Amino acid sequence: MTPVPDVSVVVIVYNDAARLPAAVRSVLDQTLRNLEVIIVDDASTDGTPRVADELGAAHPDRVRVIHLPENSGGCSRPRNVGIDHARGTYIMFLDSDDTFDRHACKTLLGTAEETGAELVAGLTVREMVDTGKEVRWFPGLYQRSATYASIKDHPDQLQDMLSTNKLYRLDLLNRHKLRFPEGLLYEDILFIAHAYLVANRIAIVPHRIYNWRIERKKGNLSISNRRGDLRNISDRLEIHRRIDAVYREHGADDLKLRKDTRFLDHDLLMHIRDLPGQNDEYRQRFQSIVRDYLVDLDPRAYADSQKFKAIAGYLLREGNIAEALAAADYTPPKGQRPKLSTPLVERDGRVYWCDRHLDTEEGRRVLDVTDLGVHEQPLSKLEPANDLTAVEADGARLRLAGAMINPIGRIRPDAGLKCELEFYDRRRPRRSVRVEARATHLGDRIGWEAEFEPRRSLRPLGYVDRVWDVRVHLTVGGEKITTRLGTHDVAHGGVAVPLRPRLSRLASDHLESYVTERSELAFQLVERGRPARATRAVTQWLTGTSVGRRVWSGIAGAERMALKAAGHRRTKVFVYGALLRRLPIRKRSVVFESDLGRGYAGNPKYIHEELRRSGAPYKAIWSYSGSTRGFPKGTKLVKRDSWAYYRALARAEFWVDDEGGFPAELAKRPRTTYVQTWHGSAFKHLGLDRPDVKAASRGEQRRVVGEADRFDHILVRSEHDVSALTSAFNLRAEPLRGGYPRNDALVTGGDPKELASLRRELKLEDDRRVVLYAPTYREGPNGKPAARFEMPFDLERFAREFGDTHVLLLRPHPQTAIVLPPELRHAVRNVGSPYDITSLMLISDALITDYSPVMFDFALLGRPMVFYTPDLDDHVQKGRGSYLNLAERAPGPVIRDEDALFDVLRDLDGVTERYASELGEFVQRFGEYDSGTAAKSVVERLFTTGRTR
Numbered sequence: 001m002t003p004v005p006d007v008s009v010v011v012i013v014y015n016d017a018a019r020l021p022a023a024v025r026s027v028l029d030q031t032l033r034n035l036e037v038i039i040v041d042d043a044s045t046d047g048t049p050r051v052a053d054e055l056g057a058a059h060p061d062r063v064r065v066i067h068l069p070e071n072s073g074g075c076s077r078p079r080n081v082g083i084d085h086a087r088g089t090y091i092m093f094l095d096s097d098d099t100f101d102r103h104a105c106k107t108l109l110g111t112a113e114e115t116g117a118e119l120v121a122g123l124t125v126r127e128m129v130d131t132g133k134e135v136r137w138f139p140g141l142y143q144r145s146a147t148y149a150s151i152k153d154h155p156d157q158l159q160d161m162l163s164t165n166k167l168y169r170l171d172l173l174n175r176h177k178l179r180f181p182e183g184l185l186y187e188d189i190l191f192i193a194h195a196y197l198v199a200n201r202i203a204i205v206p207h208r209i210y211n212w213r214i215e216r217k218k219g220n221l222s223i224s225n226r227r228g229d230l231r232n233i234s235d236r237l238e239i240h241r242r243i244d245a246v247y248r249e250h251g252a253d254d255l256k257l258r259k260d261t262r263f264l265d266h267d268l269l270m271h272i273r274d275l276p277g278q279n280d281e282y283r284q285r286f287q288s289i290v291r292d293y294l295v296d297l298d299p300r301a302y303a304d305s306q307k308f309k310a311i312a313g314y315l316l317r318e319g320n321i322a323e324a325l326a327a328a329d330y331t332p333p334k335g336q337r338p339k340l341s342t343p344l345v346e347r348d349g350r351v352y353w354c355d356r357h358l359d360t361e362e363g364r365r366v367l368d369v370t371d372l373g374v375h376e377q378p379l380s381k382l383e384p385a386n387d388l389t390a391v392e393a394d395g396a397r398l399r400l401a402g403a404m405i406n407p408i409g410r411i412r413p414d415a416g417l418k419c420e421l422e423f424y425d426r427r428r429p430r431r432s433v434r435v436e437a438r439a440t441h442l443g444d445r446i447g448w449e450a451e452f453e454p455r456r457s458l459r460p461l462g463y464v465d466r467v468w469d470v471r472v473h474l475t476v477g478g479e480k481i482t483t484r485l486g487t488h489d490v491a492h493g494g495v496a497v498p499l500r501p502r503l504s505r506l507a508s509d510h511l512e513s514y515v516t517e518r519s520e521l522a523f524q525l526v527e528r529g530r531p532a533r534a535t536r537a538v539t540q541w542l543t544g545t546s547v548g549r550r551v552w553s554g555i556a557g558a559e560r561m562a563l564k565a566a567g568h569r570r571t572k573v574f575v576y577g578a579l580l581r582r583l584p585i586r587k588r589s590v591v592f593e594s595d596l597g598r599g600y601a602g603n604p605k606y607i608h609e610e611l612r613r614s615g616a617p618y619k620a621i622w623s624y625s626g627s628t629r630g631f632p633k634g635t636k637l638v639k640r641d642s643w644a645y646y647r648a649l650a651r652a653e654f655w656v657d658d659e660g661g662f663p664a665e666l667a668k669r670p671r672t673t674y675v676q677t678w679h680g681s682a683f684k685h686l687g688l689d690r691p692d693v694k695a696a697s698r699g700e701q702r703r704v705v706g707e708a709d710r711f712d713h714i715l716v717r718s719e720h721d722v723s724a725l726t727s728a729f730n731l732r733a734e735p736l737r738g739g740y741p742r743n744d745a746l747v748t749g750g751d752p753k754e755l756a757s758l759r760r761e762l763k764l765e766d767d768r769r770v771v772l773y774a775p776t777y778r779e780g781p782n783g784k785p786a787a788r789f790e791m792p793f794d795l796e797r798f799a800r801e802f803g804d805t806h807v808l809l810l811r812p813h814p815q816t817a818i819v820l821p822p823e824l825r826h827a828v829r830n831v832g833s834p835y836d837i838t839s840l841m842l843i844s845d846a847l848i849t850d851y852s853p854v855m856f857d858f859a860l861l862g863r864p865m866v867f868y869t870p871d872l873d874d875h876v877q878k879g880r881g882s883y884l885n886l887a888e889r890a891p892g893p894v895i896r897d898e899d900a901l902f903d904v905l906r907d908l909d910g911v912t913e914r915y916a917s918e919l920g921e922f923v924q925r926f927g928e929y930d931s932g933t934a935a936k937s938v939v940e941r942l943f944t945t946g947r948t949r
Helices: 020-028 048-058 076-085 104-115 155-159 170-175 187-198 230-249 253-272 280-295 307-317 321-329 361-367 530-544 546-567 569-578 602-614 643-651 698-709 719-729 741-748 752-761 795-802 837-842 854-861 872-878 898-905 908-914 916-926 934-942
Strands: 007-013 035-041 063-067 090-095 119-128 134-137 146-148 166-169 202-214 345-347 350-352 386-394 397-405 417-425 432-441 445-452 467-476 479-484 496-498 510-515 521-526 586-593 619-624 636-639 652-657 673-676 713-716 734-737 769-773 806-810 828-830 846-849 865-868
Touching: 007 020, 007 076, 007 104, 020 035, 020 048, 020 090, 035 048, 035 076, 048 063, 063 076, 076 090, 090 104, 090 170, 104 119, 104 166, 104 202, 155 187, 155 253, 166 170, 166 187, 170 187, 187 230, 230 253, 230 280, 253 280, 253 307, 253 321, 280 307, 280 321, 307 321, 307 361, 350 361, 397 467, 417 445, 432 467, 445 467, 546 569, 569 643, 586 602, 586 643, 602 619, 602 652, 602 741, 602 934, 619 643, 636 643, 643 652, 673 934, 698 719, 713 719, 713 934, 719 734, 719 916, 734 934, 741 837, 741 854, 741 934, 752 837, 795 806, 795 828, 795 898, 837 854, 846 854, 854 865, 854 916, 865 898, 898 908, 908 916
Parallel strands: 007 035, 007 090, 035 063, 119 202, 586 619, 586 652, 619 636, 652 673, 673 713, 713 734, 769 806, 769 846, 806 828, 846 865
Antiparallel strands: 090 166, 119 134, 119 166, 146 202, 345 350, 386 397, 397 445, 417 432, 417 467, 432 445, 467 479, 467 521, 496 510, 510 521
16 A cells, blocks of 8 residues: 655646756655655646656656646646645645755654644745845744744734745645635635635744745746736735635634735735836726725725835825825835935925825825925935926937926925936946036926037947936035936937947947836937948847857956945055055145034034134045035035045045044054044943943954044043043043034134024024924934934924924934924924034023933033933933933933923023032033133144144
């Protein structure tokens, strides 16, 4: 009698003779020997039937072959036939183009027998055959072994809806008549949803089980990957309806909600992203098919789904295809920037995605994007949609015109505009040519137009740079907006203008426009004349030979490696040490940097301004890492970590920064003077005094001290700072006991005209008291800076209770952001970057802070300070420790709850009186050297009369 196999593996195949043997071999070579293979051939028309029979003949005791009489058009029928013929205790499924890991069957079977699970799932790895890259499928689900009595105990597992990385007890399938739905795509989803729900026990193993092999270049996409086919979406929806029926039958409403949410977050979005390439008729038919399903979606799914994906689904349900596509643009595939394709709209102090559907509570709730802060994003971080309105050729001249979204009128009609078009080599984006364009205000759009002769400005080589992309740079008040060019608003069949490559017109002779797969404008070199066409034919023939392909591939590969190496930081550091630091020092050159290049601020800013006032002939070079907004005109700027940055540091006579942020790998030259201005008095433990650094390796401790060893001078404002910095860094730099240049204005009162201008800009010209809230740096759960600062008190309550008497200025830490709804603008202002913190302190009547060093600066004004510290206990216990016991030494009330905070704000005059003595002692201890002349003393000491080098 034939023994019962432990596992039956059903291998389905259609016209895949080449890959079938590898799939079957991956089963026969399993470390589990007692198994059978059932090959189900879905009426193949190539050599597959013969190959399958040969495999069966070679392994008659382990391989059975079943030939279906006619093709079923999908995976369901072959798998169901396999189930009906299976003899094993358990069953698995394998596609002919994939493979099992060698221990897959044994691992899953052992777990099933050990746990009693009727369904066991393991890790799938997507193998990109063309690139060799491997991607784990939902790796978070397979980090550790686990067993669940029901899928309801672990509903996250519903994210993995593949049927092929799982082992099923055959009795489970037969007992519940579980089969794959025939005649429909996405058969896995329904089968797995049902299996998960009826399985008595489910086990998870953290091991590789299934190798899902993907060959992008083969050109024969699987049926379910052809999303442009309307059958695709209609079948998907039918599968979801059947799953809904299964969930209703088993009373699993909570699982239906999760499924509906995933449908919005994943399934629907995939199909929406295909709509830009379809015509209007297709889009209307698509919307009609989808709407019927969206109407029956659990309304809670729109709240649980990711915001912009919920918006896309809701708008599609309401028939607003254009705005749904815009929402999909703002949730692009990984590696692409979000594109803002709608101007947004403000109603009653809230910001909405569009101006339609706001007459219902559901519409307002779904479309409200206020809390996401899109309306407050710096313009330089947005990519507004920028669509072509014209692309025309007139002889040798090319005319391009377009219109860019102006979200909520962020770009005011009186704003100065500068616009350029940039043509750049797709293979080497740094090779580019810029063309001036004219920009005009068009309400909720910014129109632009450029007309030029490409042959006069664009000189490609001709063979290796055949494709040129286009982007538009719009500069508004120092902020630069960079956008790609969409082609949705213009019928575009391609225009061509003459061109003259450097390798002569034999390489190519025209530049022709075309539309990319992402519906964006690009240009390519083409051959119109007979000489160029003949040359092109020869090069195509050469690259069509095996030798030609290898030569060309080698050249291209070497070029890519060279370009990648040239841009790597390690390369720049090496060249800095080996070559750049051997160049002559540029006398009287100073590289300034503040907050790792984030802006023109801090002590370096005030030293720079005093240096300019002194008339000393120094050349200032500032580093920047993001926007160039706020830097003074005429100042040389270098982008942080660029080649120009390393070259400037190598040749500078002075380095001046406030963060210790110049790359730690760079050895300072002996003839370069490093002035470390620091950025705040020592409150939290620094350097070697930090608990984590004390517990670190000797190497890490040497690194911390080594960075500070480069300092020649360090600015201090008290002996407290001298003591703390010496302890933290074994400081050898000379302390300059003159205070902080940025605090000079706090002592002298600042420039009245500048402060009056700032008050007008922030609309602070009434008699309300101005309160500055400046909290400290906060880490997120991953140890990195928290991207969004969560307010510890209710801003709406503040606006209600204090809006008539106070204005709150919110100053988040530079590494975090805060979002304010427009409805609070009468009482609250967001004064993050690029506003200068010193100027903000000068126009403020009081300060609310927690543990921020801003307390030491603001104290110089003699104005009331309030310390709002609801997390004080947690901060003291889990933080890095501090040099000051705030609860005992604070020069103002330390508040733990919101009611007490608001009570104190009603009595700021009383705070001034009660804490006058403590405030005086605080200033004497922590600001003893701040006398109002720090910038002048630094410049005189180091740059003019007191130069030591």
